[in-house]
Amino acid sequence: MTKKAEHAIEVENLTKRYGDLLAVNDLSFNVRQGEIFALLGPNGAGKTTTVEIIDTIRMPTSGKVNLFGMDVTKSKHEIVPRIGVLPQGFSSFDRITVKETIQYYSRLFSCGNTDIDGLIELVNLKDKTREQYKNLSGGLKQRLGIAIALVNDPEVLFLDEPTTGLDPRARREVWDLMLGLKEKGKTVFLTTHYMEEAEFLADTVAIISRGKIIAMGSPEALIESNAKYLVLTLRSVDEKAFDIVRKMGFESVHDNHKDIRVRVEQMDDVQKILNTIQEGRASLLSLDVRKPNLEDVFLKLTGETLHKEPAGGVAQ
Amino acid sequence: MNPRVVGANLVVSLKSFYRAKPAMFFTIAFPILLILVFGALFMNQDNMSFDLCVQDLDHTDSSSQLVKTLELEGKFKVIRIEPSVNAAQYTRDNKSSLVLTIPKGYEGAFLQRMALNDPDTSVTLTYLYDLSSSLVFMKIHILNWVFSGINQKMTGVPPFIRSAETSMLARKYRFVEFFVPGIIAMSVMILSLFGTVHLNTELRQKGVIRKLSTTPITRTDWILSNILYQFILAVLSTTAMLLVSYAAFSVSLQINAWLPVFMLLDVFAFVGIGMIITHFTKEAESAAAAANAISFPMMFLSGSFFPLEMMPGFMQTVARILPLYYVNEGLRASMIFGDHMAALRHSAVIGVFAAVVFILGIIATQWEEDQ
Numbered sequence: 001m002t003k004k005a006e007h008a009i010e011v012e013n014l015t016k017r018y019g020d021l022l023a024v025n026d027l028s029f030n031v032r033q034g035e036i037f038a039l040l041g042p043n044g045a046g047k048t049t050t051v052e053i054i055d056t057i058r059m060p061t062s063g064k065v066n067l068f069g070m071d072v073t074k075s076k077h078e079i080v081p082r083i084g085v086l087p088q089g090f091s092s093f094d095r096i097t098v099k100e101t102i103q104y105y106s107r108l109f110s111c112g113n114t115d116i117d118g119l120i121e122l123v124n125l126k127d128k129t130r131e132q133y134k135n136l137s138g139g140l141k142q143r144l145g146i147a148i149a150l151v152n153d154p155e156v157l158f159l160d161e162p163t164t165g166l167d168p169r170a171r172r173e174v175w176d177l178m179l180g181l182k183e184k185g186k187t188v189f190l191t192t193h194y195m196e197e198a199e200f201l202a203d204t205v206a207i208i209s210r211g212k213i214i215a216m217g218s219p220e221a222l223i224e225s226n227a228k229y230l231v232l233t234l235r236s237v238d239e240k241a242f243d244i245v246r247k248m249g250f251e252s253v254h255d256n257h258k259d260i261r262v263r264v265e266q267m268d269d270v271q272k273i274l275n276t277i278q279e280g281r282a283s284l285l286s287l288d289v290r291k292p293n294l295e296d297v298f299l300k301l302t303g304e305t306l307h308k309e310p311a312g313g314v315a316q
Numbered sequence: 317m318n319p320r321v322v323g324a325n326l327v328v329s330l331k332s333f334y335r336a337k338p339a340m341f342f343t344i345a346f347p348i349l350l351i352l353v354f355g356a357l358f359m360n361q362d363n364m365s366f367d368l369c370v371q372d373l374d375h376t377d378s379s380s381q382l383v384k385t386l387e388l389e390g391k392f393k394v395i396r397i398e399p400s401v402n403a404a405q406y407t408r409d410n411k412s413s414l415v416l417t418i419p420k421g422y423e424g425a426f427l428q429r430m431a432l433n434d435p436d437t438s439v440t441l442t443y444l445y446d447l448s449s450s451l452v453f454m455k456i457h458i459l460n461w462v463f464s465g466i467n468q469k470m471t472g473v474p475p476f477i478r479s480a481e482t483s484m485l486a487r488k489y490r491f492v493e494f495f496v497p498g499i500i501a502m503s504v505m506i507l508s509l510f511g512t513v514h515l516n517t518e519l520r521q522k523g524v525i526r527k528l529s530t531t532p533i534t535r536t537d538w539i540l541s542n543i544l545y546q547f548i549l550a551v552l553s554t555t556a557m558l559l560v561s562y563a564a565f566s567v568s569l570q571i572n573a574w575l576p577v578f579m580l581l582d583v584f585a586f587v588g589i590g591m592i593i594t595h596f597t598k599e600a601e602s603a604a605a606a607a608n609a610i611s612f613p614m615m616f617l618s619g620s621f622f623p624l625e626m627m628p629g630f631m632q633t634v635a636r637i638l639p640l641y642y643v644n645e646g647l648r649a650s651m652i653f654g655d656h657m658a659a660l661r662h663s664a665v666i667g668v669f670a671a672v673v674f675i676l677g678i679i680a681t682q683w684e685e686d687q
Contacts, residue, residue, distance in 0.1 A: 089523050090527060093332055107321065
């Protein structure tokens with residue numbers, strides 16, 4: 001039986017093993033109704049395994065997952081009509097058109113009252129209704145996938161890396177779509193390896209690394225508690241400038257061979273560094289100072305960067 | 317089971333099939349081509365005549381009469397070779413398998429036998445033949461049979477043993493009529509087996525099955541719509557084959573309720589096998605290879621193309637354990653001989669087989685991804 005729960009999703013000690021590989025290691029977290037929850041982590045961290053257990057595609061090895069207060073392993077039939085899923089690398093029938101595909105999924109959910117034209121408009125595919133799936137670009141396929149995930153007007157939406165492989169404009173459109181869904185009161189569970197996506201969209205971010213959640217909270221709180229510093233980027237510096245900064249005792253890293261990133265506590269430190277570089281006659285073209293972001297948080301917590309591959313690459 | 321879901325799935329499958337024009341063409345055209353090629357090839361099998369090279373060294377009225385008798389027998393198309401030609405050389409040069417030589421003095425010996433009734437007079441005709449030809453012994457056999465008849469007649473005594481021939485059938489069936497039911501059974505097998513394997517592996521590889529597993533469609537809905545889809549394709553393909561067979565060869569086959577029954581059992585059996593294959597082979601390529609490994613031997617060993625009597629004894633035993641054999645024999649029993657009891661027997665065997673593999677197939681079909 002369905003019970004009214006404050007949390008749309010409750011995950012308790014979730015573990016998944018594939019033979020000797022521990023893909024998900026004892027995860028526990030809750031997702032509130034109506035929020036956008038982002039599971040942020042690099043490829044291979046366990047994001048997809050986690051989301052696929054919650055949205056009933058996979059079975060857990062141990063632990064408990066409740067959706068709307070129901071156990072996902074026991075109440076699949078009751079849960080499925082209330083969720084919408086965009087799986088990773090979504091694909092559909094090659095020779096079926098956009099409109100026919102949405103109609104097909106709507107029939108699977110026995111939704112006689114799906115506003116198919118409204119959905120097509122929502123995901124901005126009006127000009128492509130008669131186009132067969134195989135002729136759509138990556139971004140259009142992804143948007144169709146989101147429309148399909150919405151055919152049953154779900155309460156919770158699972159989007160597994162919805163913007164991977166999309167160009168910046170298409171990514172922005174998907175973001176707007178997600179914010180629109182949140183306004184309509186939907187709960188959105190999102191996985192991503194783009195920190196700016198999580199930071200821009202999510203109410204709650206869970207950072208996952210090697211199958212474990214290493215930090216969780218709102219993006220602001222995560223940054224606040226894990227990165228109490230400013231990030232100073234010095235561009236086109238020479239080796240001399242790098243030595244000067246290091247000798248001054250600041251933590252610094254090479255961003256590429258010409259730029260360095262320096263963690264500073266306050267604005268006064270920026271002035272000190274600039275003066276010393278000037279006095280030492282070292283070379284520097286430009287600089288910027290920014291607040292830390294989730295990437296910095298991830299770097300601090302794991303010692304690794306989120307992107308082991310170029311942004312926009314295909315996730316595994 | 318939800319009829320609305322089954323219907324939606326069926327519509328998507330049929331639209332995909334209709335829009336993949338080359339696949340649609342070959343699905344329908346391949347069995348038709350087989351029927352046209354083999355039907356034409358064996359059209360005159362019943363009135364088959366052999367080439368026979370004859371060298372008449374006697375060159376008399378009596379020897380010409382003998383050659384004419386051979387021609388009138390209807391089994392030979394006689395090619396006359398000049399007496400001056402070297403028969404052995406001729407055989408080699410013209411790749412002819414047998415040269416019959418009538419010796420000089422044939423007429424003299426013939427007259428002596430007939431006029432003087434001299435039992436010691438005889439004549440020897442020579443066969444110069446190429447052992448490597450498969451037809452040569454058949455030719456020799458027919459020649460000996462014709463000459464025995466002539467010898468018997470010359471004795472003037474009526475034959476002692478006579479034969480009375482009565483056919484079990486109202487009329488003799490032709491090769492193409494034997495062939496068409498076999499091709500129907502084979503193409504329904506290929507459609508169902510490869511269709512299932514292709515559909516399941518391709519959609520699984522692309523992730524469509526993963527998406528479907530998050531919708532209310534059940535395994536039963538999915539399998540049922542696949543069965544219906546394969547059956548509709550089987551009906552389309554069989555109708556096309558029968559129409560072509562009637563138009564091109566004026567076949568005389570009985571179309572009755574057994575035809576859809578055997579088609580349905582054929583579909584169930586091979587969709588079941590297809591589902592089992594897809595369980596064990598995850599990639600589309602290896603699944604197709606496994607389907608080939610099952611279907612090709614079945615095609616040739618179960619008597620789809622040729623009567624089982626043409627095969628060695630142990631192969632006939634092998635044929636009887638192949639499911640396709642019972643579809644072939646059941647369809648022939650009903651379509652050629654109108655033998656309903658035999659059709660019932662064969663349908664019972666393939667029915668039990670289909671039920672077992674289909675249930676195993678359902679068990680083997682997974683929705684959840686647990687690897």
